[in-house]
Amino acid sequence: MLRCTPSLLCIMLALAAGAQAARVNLRGLSMANDEELVVGFPRPPHDQHALMARWLVHQTSWGVLSTLDRDTGEPMGGVLSHSDGSRHDASGRLFFYMSPMDELTQNIVAHANCTFTVSEDQIHTSTDPTTSTSSSSLPAYRPCAGLDPEEPPCARATLLGHLAPVPPAEQPRAQQALFARHPRMADWPADHHFTFYELHVSSLHLLSWYGGMALVEGADYYAARPEGQPQLMR
Template identity: 30%
Template sequence: MSKAAEAEGYDRLEEAYSRTKAARAKRTKCIFIIGYVLVTLSFVAVFMTLYMGRRGVYVASGASKTYWPDPPPHDQVAKVARYIVHISEWGSIATFSVAPMIEGFPFANILSLSDGPVEVSTGIPYMYLTPMDLTSHDLKNDTRASLSMSEAQSDYCHKNKYDPESPLCARILITGHIVKVEEGSAEEAFAKNALFSRHPEMSEWPQGHHWFFAKMNISHIYVLDYFGGASVVNVKDYFDAEPF
């Protein structure tokens, strides 16, 4: 065999090898792309299954977002009351105003609340107040107050297309007296943990505002969680119930 023929043979072999190598590379790339797409689709499918199949609700407030079980059945009214109080991060509180322009009128305000850390429910609404707040001014004169909380605070009513005023979007209306928690007591330590664990921003609020912990001593409870009007919940039954 001449050198020219030998060189031509080598060129053909090299060309065939290059084609084979390119084909393998292309096949490997295709396999990688197909594998990547399948893995991605699998993750999406798992995520959608978990998301679409997720039961429960969440409450978002400030920097926190907490997931909770679905509400109890509407006929377990005391349990519904405890549920709403425990999952609520804030409520509307009404006092008797002492402000000169509106003295004697009911005065509603929004307060951040907690009846305990996420894993503990006491049923007692705790709050963090400053003497500078209008509500605190009112409470110095008259400790009576009304407190309202609603399931509209979670995504439950939104998911079910319930208007916040609908009886199916349950709410609780509590009346009682708001009193200061004893300083240095075990209850004050509990109230601090209950509030700060669910409202982390509170720990950074200005100390010069002389914040203090307070609670509502409950006297009367109404719950509206279905058609037919509000139900009266016995206070003892309320504290005996569990939220979940």
């Protein structure tokens, strides 16, 4: 602790130090609140399978892409960021930003068919998936109300289809969707030759409740629309 005789200078220094500490505390509180509050659509009922899949795709920001190794044909998976639009725009179209230096991209060039899996466990909400209702008693940042990611009420979807480069006319839309959710992508190195890709969904497997997987056709997936207005979710 600093010791000094009472003087105008000491008083001014003490006030300045207190103000700086207050600014730091307020800044930290503001950042914590901003990180906790995320705009999202309300969670749909678990038995609305196509809508639940659309909700999962929109609310998540990454998943696991599974491909076949271009040389051995062995299955290979990897984490990949995705977006179907900004927080207020749920298009259902799965866009990716991929480099030819990535072995997943090399596999896709050889075998375009793939799967992409997303899990509700990465979504930070205060909704209890066993009741599909919001609960203020659930702590923030506790996905799936504390369930294990493998338990059926913690929804997950595996989308099947083929991955293809986005045509030039559609690239501005893909860029807007991805950079809105993943702003750091805009600064990724140009010499890695990143390209926009889209997964064209032919069907999907969804588990959102007890009783086994639900099979959803791609046409039904694209036809579903998230209901309600975007809201702040913890």
